[in-house]
Amino acid sequence: MSDQRLPAVQAANELDFISHSPAQTERVGQRLGEQLRPGDLLLLVGTFGVGKTHLVKGVARGLGADELVTSPSFVLVNEYRAGPQHRRMPIYHVDLYRIADEAGLTTIGLEELWDGAGVCLIEWPERAQALLPADHLAIHIQHLSETKRRLRFAPAGARYVSLVSAFKDTAFG
Numbered sequence: 811m812s813d814q815r816l817p818a819v820q821a822a823n824e825l826d827f828i829s830h831s832p833a834q835t836e837r838v839g840q841r842l843g844e845q846l847r848p849g850d851l852l853l854l855v856g857t858f859g860v861g862k863t864h865l866v867k868g869v870a871r872g873l874g875a876d877e878l879v880t881s882p883s884f885v886l887v888n889e890y891r892a893g894p895q896h897r898r899m900p901i902y903h904v905d906l907y908r909i910a911d912e913a914g915l916t917t918i919g920l921e922e923l924w925d926g927a928g929v930c931l932i933e934w935p936e937r938a939q940a941l942l943p944a945d946h947l948a949i950h951i952q953h954l955s956e957t958k959r960r961l962r963f964a965p966a967g968a969r970y971v972s973l974v975s976a977f978k979d980t981a982f983g
């Protein structure tokens with residue numbers, strides 16, 4: 811999860827940019843959400859209050875979900891439904907902030923969420939480091955100022971390299 815652990819070969823596929831507002835972060839999530847497919851796994855890395863849930867809100871909107879996206883801090887997993895254009899697939903929104911240890915993780919059945927027919931977004935994925943699949947899209951969010959955030963998309967695996975590339979084309983192309 812840290813920079814040191816990223817293979818050098820993947821750095822070329824990374825995307826690094828600044829969001830200037832919560833609304834912009836949501837739009838970024840929306841553009842990304844439009845590109846997602848069943849089985850996709852997104853890891854949202856960054857400290858408390860940095861904007862992870864805002865990004866998830868955008869992703870859910872991009873997938874055509876009409877439910878209210880809220881922080882799952884108390885229930886650990888929120889489930890939403892994508893719209894008809896995304897075959898109403900499930901959107902699993904996980905927040906591992908309150909997970910104390912590996913024992914707590916096994917009760918959630920995380921593997922079933924990312925092996926499933928839906929997309930899975932995980933806040934505080936560091937808590938499940940040992941369980942996470944090698945292939946995923948890590949999104950690192952860093953606090954720059956009151957309203958500015960640095961977003962770094964770090965894809966691991968062919969599916970996520972092409973996802974970032976497709977996102978780049980729609981968002982910046």
Ligand SMILES: Nc1ncnc2c1ncn2[C@@H]1O[C@H](COP(=O)(O)OP(=O)(O)O)[C@@H](O)[C@H]1O
Nearest residue numbers: 829830831832835858859860861862863864957
């Ligand atoms: N550029 C930005 N992107 C996302 N959130 C921002 C940004 N600038 C300020 N914020 C604020 O940061 C907070 C992020 O909250 P939230 O998404 O719940 O964070 P997290 O899920 O990482 O704890 C919100 O209060 C939001 O208004």
Ligand SMILES: [Mg+2]
Nearest residue numbers: 862863881933
């Ligand atoms: Mg959150």
